[in-house]
Amino acid sequence: MKKIMMVDDEPDQIYTMKTILESNSDEYQLIGVDNGSQCLQLLKNGELPDLIFLDIMMPTMSGWELYDKIRGNLEWKKIPIVFLTARTDEVAINAGRFLGDAFINKPYVTDEVLRIIKEKTAKK
């Protein structure tokens, strides 16, 4: 059972991902959090996932900031981070491509998400 963490301020997005994962496979468990602080809190508590989906545009703490904090921690920096955003501007696209382990644009295709999860978690 692999743990997938998803940080998104919209609960419907988390619900969608959860449903997709449940209906397609039984080897993933989704941990959904709706802000950066909660994510960091969980990580601090030792809840280390196999992969993190990160939204960029979030209130209080942006995806960049959260990314920076996760990658700044020796223990967490090896967790694959996949940016999951509806933004299509250059900054978002390029940063997603070059900083994260992968970049998925919303709306996504279920197969693509499953493929990336499989690929990125297998690396470990």
Place this chain on the structure above:
Amino acid sequence: MKIRYKIWLFIIFITLVTIISIDLIADNVLNSSYRSLEEKKMNTNIERFHNALNNEINQLDAAVGDWSAWDDTYKFIAGEDNEFPNQYMDNATMTNLRTNVMIYVNTSGNIVYERGFDYSEQKIINVSSSLNNYFYKDSILVNFVDLNSSIKGIIQLPEGPILIASKPIITSYRQGPIRGSIIWGRYLDSNEQNFLSTITNLSVSINNFNDPAAPPDFREAALSFTKNGGTFIQPIDSDYIAGYSTIEDIFGKPVLLVKITMDRDIYKQGILTIHYFQLLVVILGFVLSITLILFIDKTLLSRLNNLTEQVLAIGKKSDLSTKVKISGKDELNELANVTNKTLQIIEEKTSKIDFLLKQKDEFINQLGHDLKNPLNPLLNLLPILEKNEHDPKNKEIINVLIRNVSYMKNLVTKTIELGRLNSPNTKFNFEDINLLTELNNVIDNNKMTLNETHIEIKNNLPDNIIVKADKLRIDELITNLLNNAVKYTNGPGTITIDAKQDNDSVTVSMKDTGIGMNNEQLSKVFNEFYKADSSRHDFDSSGLGLSICKRIVEKHNGKIWVESEGLGKGSTFYFTVLKSKLKKESESMEYIYHEIDSMYIEKLKLEK
């Protein structure tokens, strides 16, 4: 043509016309007035000559008068004093009186005494026998009725012209009866001519009037006199002028032609004056035109050029805040002021437009985010719902929903993409990419569709084409073109991809075996929201795919076009893209760091 050259040409033309006109007028007016002055002088000289000649004749006549009214002569002619000739008619007297011929004739016309003497050579000469022809009883030289009458003038003899004076012989008290007449003569020979030349200070030459052997100018003058009379004046050359006049004999018949040659000093002085005047006009004309050109240049053209350069510089730098400056307070200055005001208005408008464009970009980004997020659950949850639904009616409802959501997603993403491509603020991330790798990626991603539709791909691209392009955009371009080809091939077929390279760019072609296009479709296929069949509601097409392709290619400074031989004959899409000049690899990374929200840049760099 530049205004400067036009003005130069105009001024030079006007100056030349003025110079030529003034010079021509001066030449005509002054020349003719100098000519008439010259003729006037010539006429005066001719008159002077005639006066001198007449004076000679009158002197001779006066001398004859002293000797004809004298008792000694009166007696001698009657044969009463035979010593008279020996006493008075000696060489000294004839020299003194400058007389060549002395003839004493009685009333019957018989010569009583005659004597010839050349006073310049001091020797006795024969009296011309041809003179005898003039002495007969009723000759005007012999037959005098009036005691005080006389005959004087010129007679043309075969030896040459001679000045003649004749008077009746009477007593010292001037009493008759007339016993005969005295005729004295002086040859108008070269000596006499020289004498006349000397006293008149004129260059004189005399010729017979009707002399076929005379020089051509004399003959021409004689012809003119026969026709018109008067005097005949003709320039010999630029230094001398000749005036011709007739001399009549005692019978009033023209016998001699006198030619007076005169230095053309008046005329030459006149010509010199004209030339100085013309030179002055030319110099003045040039000084005036150069002054005028310099003046116009300084006050107008240089400043106009300066203004043009300033406006040009503003255009080149696209810096509307720069103001143009020009010295002086005149129309040009006014133009500069108006230009500045206009620039200011344009600057205000431009900044407003820039602001609006930026707002639009932000709005599109926001809209994209806000529209795409809610689509995500719909797109991904509906298929799960459909899979789990077993009631056919519900399944059908869900399928309709899926189809429409998918269409909406297509429309939203493509519209946002096109809007962003149209925006001047959208930046591209150019890097060196291998065209074959990108093409293979796209083909791999679409493998399932291609297999389903039984379309074969013939990829003839060599693997050495490196282009300078935005990787994601090129992927999108190839994907769109491939999807388009697949869609319109509609079943088994072939898509052939080729590339043609030149020095700077590469032309990629994608040929399908699909339904092809007619001319109208060919011309509109890249238009936004164009669909081959607008009446059909096509869930797979937003009508924006090819417009996006066009924008992507244009942003890469390339061209895109399509060719088709007609409906049912397939289509070939072409696009060009610039080849890489092989630059540093780090560029793209640098670019991203600059673009990411600035507060994280330094940190991220350290970590990488």
